[in-house]
Amino acid sequence: MLVERLVARWAAKDTAGLSRLFADEVRWWTAPVPGAPWPAEVHNPREVESFFLAFRAVLELTGITTRDLLVDDADAVLTGRLHARVRATGAPADFDFALVVGVHRGLITDFRMHTDTLAIARALARDVPPVSP
Template sequence: MSDETRAVVADLMGRIVAGDPERVAELFAEPVDWLLSWPEPAELPSDVPWIRPRRTRADVADHFRTLAEHHVPELNGTTVSDVLVDGTDAVVVGEIVQTVRRTGVAYRSPFALRLTVEGGLITRYHIYEDSLTVARSV
């Protein structure tokens, strides 16, 4: 299982870097257990429309599409430092470096992405980041 998990995680990272939200979404199961480390949806600032609950492949594609629309892709310096795999579970650790299109403000945030891969598809996508840093940049 670890080899399959590692391969799907590598494929996911490559598709995210390529910037094709539809191809990214193809790797996700329906429904997907999706979590971003933010306050409850009612408390989310309206300036971060990419942060909201997700359940379907269409939702996943929308997330990556909206994220790209609100950031300057040429200034993305996000890096992955570690990928840890144990059976069907994986943790990706790195640093998000983005610039918000509307404000021109750059931000950096460490992140941890917890994934579960079953049957070649991502069934869990939980990302933990410094939401205060992101909110201050929008």
């Protein structure tokens, strides 16, 4: 399954191989993260690779734990947790995620990654204030 290959290549830090899983035109969405160096807009495999290279530049991925995978025809939703280390500080950083992936002709055409953006922003920049209850 394509989603499993996506996770395997991400975990293996194979950004070039990961980008080859995407179609020439990609509909992409990730929530903006203050202080993150990765591009907000991604449209093609080259930009997919740039996104994951920028991600790796600040967060060293140490593992991915998957929880649930739901597949409906050409769409899939994967939930799990990213385990990383902040390169600048060495601090551990773990984030829950939900990936929504659409596939057409064996390639990823839609990619939406939902993450805890506040936790990521706090890990990248220590000056993000806490949220009041």
